[in-house]
Amino acid sequence: MTNAQKFLDFYNDLDKVFAKELNHTDYVAFSSKVRELFNKNSVVRRYVDDLYQLGSLRNAISHQSKGGAAIAEPHFETVELIEKILQEFKNPLKVIPKFLFEVYAVTTESDLIELLDKMKTFDFSQAPVLDESGSVIEMISTNTISRWLFGQMKHEEIILPGVKVAELISFIETPKNYALISRNTTVFEAAEIYVKASKDKKSKLDCLIITHSGKSTEKLMGIVCIEDIAEYLMD
Template sequence: MKYFEKLEQFNMTNAYKFLDYYNELDLLLAKALNQADYVSFRDKVRDLSGKNAVIKRYRDDLFQLGNLRNAIAHQTKGGAPIAEPFEETVKLIQKILEEFKNPKRVIPAFQFEVFTVTPDTPLINLLQEMKTQNFSQAPILDHDGKVIEVVSTNTISRWLIAEYENQLIDLTAAKISDLMPHVETKENYALISRNTTVYEAAEIYLKKSKEKKSQLDCLIITQNGKPTEKLMGIVCIEDIAPYLMD
């Protein structure tokens, strides 16, 4: 991204806006790190990027924005900055500031009534709901209401192939328990709390997928990320893709 241009005749509005956002963010970074002594903006970003998903996401942008700040603050003409940021640059630092102050969380972003099944649920019931509600994964709960697995359209496809090969397909008699042996990767999901930020969720998705050596089917949201709690929403790769690291 081209962050600034030099102008012989310029309007100072963007420069002052940029510095206001920068200074506020700089103070918040210091507060987050509990730093009383002077530490450079670059060092704050570097240190906090290992602890905060928003800062990690924008780390490279913040390094460049720090360089721009130095150009604006230290190079003056008649007491006024000679570097005037583009409007998109001002919007970028404003966006980072707002996301750092009030990070978007998975609830309410991905909150909805989750359709669940048990091992005894007829497969036909799940198929009808998938068609009506247009979803591709459903958590399987045991009789105590605890999440034990996730069934997906991929699971159904694998079951159908196996049944076809054995010439045993009977959708009306099949139950979710019949599908469970055909789950490609066992426990291919992760539980997260409602307070998880969208960037944290993206990091969890990548980390767990790497551990499983398989793309997770979904992230399941509960109050505190525990399998016995009421399900509040589900996050799929399509939902989290905009928040994944470039």
């Protein structure tokens, strides 16, 4: 099978899943499907320029062939790309299970020295702060702890035992600088949340907190930092 034949097979499959997603029963041009899906699907938004180019390539192969031979033969990388888009559209990668892990959380009454010990042992830099009902109310980071330490430099000696997380809250640089997302959020949607928040707030979010349906009252399932999804950010 030639690259052109493989490409057309993947293209036709992609065209069909786009039509199914949009509930189209009559013929609609591929480019029109892409435009319609742009506002609905993060995978399409991520690859929108590629999709238009792939549509043009399909037209060149299908409509301008001579004697049954394709006038254009796609590169292997092009065939891989359209297959990748097809698979990601059909089975988008979600934040769970990709970022599933046991989240260490604290309360305002937790000891700072215990938090520091956990951070060192398990190598993490942020911890959610929960209220008495178990809802997320803030995020404490190593940056917050550093700001608190600098604030204590006026004292001759800093005594960590007995210091509670509550004393660090006022040292958080940007309060509530996180977003809650559901377990069904795709990695592309998560990346878009970071981009939008950066534009709106003029500063990046500290993290995304994953719960079952994105509610602060639910069990924490994972945390996503921008470094974790850098490869999924829009160009």
